Amino acid sequence: MTRIIPYGKQSISEEDIEAVCSVLRSDWLTQGPRVREFEDALARQCGARHCIAVSNGTMALHFACLALDMAPGETGLTSPISFLASANCIAYCGGRADFADIDPKTLCLSPEKVEEYCKTQGVPRVVIPVDFAGVPADLPQFKLLSEKYGFALIEDAAHAIGSTYKHADKEYACGSCVHTDMSVLSFHPVKTITTGEGGAILTNDDNIAAKLRQLANHGIEKDPIRFVTCHVPAPRYAGSLVSRNSPPPWYYEMHSLGFNGRITDIQCALGLSQLKRLETFKAKRQEIARRYNEAFAELEREQVVILPPWPAGTDPCFHLYPIRLGPDCRISRDELFLGLREKGIYCQVHYIPIYRQPFYRQKYNYNPGRFPEAENYFNSCVSLPLFPDMDDEIFQYIIKSFYDFI
Ligand SMILES: Cc1ncc(COP(=O)(O)O)c(C=O)c1O
Known part of the structure; x- marks a missing residue:
């Protein structure tokens, strides 16, 4: 493929x-x-x-x-x-x-x-x-x-x-x-x-x-109730609808x-x-997340991967499927990432911690040691494809490729 x-x-x-x-x-x-x-x-x-x-x-x-x-x-x-x-x-x-x-x-x-x-x-x-x-x-x-x-x-x-x-x-x-x-x-x-x-x-x-x-x-601001000052000139002729108390329809003020x-x-x-299709999208996204979870259940038991969170009491409409490599995984995240990419599977890393970005680092010199959980997550995460039009053929191909590398 x-x-x-x-x-x-x-x-x-x-x-x-x-x-x-x-x-x-x-x-x-x-x-x-x-x-x-x-x-x-x-x-x-x-x-x-x-x-x-x-x-x-x-x-x-x-x-x-x-x-x-x-x-x-x-x-x-x-x-x-x-x-x-x-x-x-x-x-x-x-x-x-x-x-x-x-x-x-x-x-x-x-x-x-x-x-x-x-x-x-x-x-x-x-x-x-x-x-x-x-x-x-x-x-x-x-x-x-x-x-x-x-x-x-x-x-x-x-x-x-x-x-x-x-x-x-x-x-x-x-x-x-x-x-x-x-x-x-x-x-x-x-x-x-x-x-x-x-x-x-x-x-x-x-x-x-x-x-x-x-x-x-x-x-x-166009809502007369919120006008601050009305700079509308007084009406020049009798019978005009324009007055200081009722501004004309063309009037507006800039407040900020x-x-x-x-x-x-x-x-x-x-x-x-x-x-209109939100519920269908949600169902499809949850179904794919569930199928990934089932496909990786054994790897999770062996601590090779850590599945994405699905906390009790929440019903998430999954935007991403961020899987993590566990302590017993023998390859690195980047080896997996590049291997999958060679097979046309364009995963992504969501995200590089924002404090690591040069703009923020140069400005505030954040110490990554302040954020051990973010660092752990960042070093082991990869988001697998997740979109509603993913068919079974694509899904099986991703699972097989993932297992081949792992
Ligand atoms: C968490 C989060 N916040 C904000 C944004 C910004 O949204 P937009 O791309 O529509 O500007 C994004 C977009 O990727 C996002 O993922």
Whole structure:
């Protein structure tokens, strides 16, 4: 088999294509009705009150930090095992991105390590737990800590649309913001649903939602209730509808230094169509994860591999399948990685710990010794292909190739 099998990829149906084409035939390519429809559908899906869709997940994280009025010099704490954007959003605001170690049982940011950080290094302004690989971070525990220490919470749910977790016998969706101030999604093509590029911020807070809408649209406010000063000139002639108390429809104010973070109707039409298939995608992703787990069960018993976490009380919509090489494995991660690549199986390493990146290293000189679990994980992990259109032939080929090398 010479074709390339990627670690993740989109699944596009004829309905998806038709949905996009219908927007192209319509009057609105951007700022039209599909955007609000997509936002409403996402808010319903996650169970949050507000959703603001934006151009990508990175901007969504940036806006989330700005909506907290994060000031230069303030610290934000996130997981070192994440994509760069989880930390960069703090740096964009002039903040110091710092890290606490992961919990090896979930591979997500450890609440215990965050508490230890608060006690020994000071309370950060914001903590950004990441639902790594689709496994929910321990959000209820983070909420308790945020109340105890007073930091804000942004859930980076870029991997986790469709994932749920139980707490006190109730089930919550990732992105519901029941245990966080805001949650962020990404719709990059390797994610569970895609809009090409795209992202969204969810919140249950009306003021934060209004701020986010402004930030994503040049800082512009159009809601008369929120106008600060009305610079509309007095009406020149009697009978005019224009007055200082009721501004004309063309009036708007700029309240903050916002951005153009808008998403298009073309993208949102694709997102709406994809969202209808979320449950199917989730079932397929779980089925593949289950089949991998079964295929590797013996290797796990022999401590040759460590299977990805599937914590009790969680129902993850798996974005990744990050398997680890165990203590009794006789080959290195890189030998396995390169061997699989020769066979066209393009695995990936998710992720190089962010504190190891030259930008952060040069700026803050983080000591990797502070993060033993992240280091252990990083040195042994490889993400095997996981995408809904993976057929049985591809699956068997991956398993056989993996066993050949191991
Ligand atoms: C955990 C995490 N957060 C944020 C992002 C950023 O999302 P986007 O690629 O849509 O900017 C990604 C994307 O890979 C991610 O994996």
